[in-house]
Amino acid sequence: MQRNEIIEVINKKTLEARKLINEINDLKKLLSNYVNQSKTNFTDEEKINLFMNYFKGRDSIYPYLSIDKKD
Secondary structure, eight states: OOHHHHHHHHHHHHHHHHHHHHHHHHHHHHHHHHHHHSOOOOOHHHHHHHHHHHTTTOTTOOOSOOOOTTO
16 A cells, blocks of 8 residues: 555545544434433322333233232
């Protein structure tokens, strides 16, 4: 490989690396916007609703321990 060819390959790879770094930075910005918008402080009622929605309609899931508070 000639010196000019090596320099050309280096320049192409450098440009490609810059494009990838820019894309990574753009994706990080999008992710930070999403994380900042997500709600992390749930009320007890919201937590219960969220948990219940995970298992809604699932008849293949059963508790492995059940405690009757009446006794």
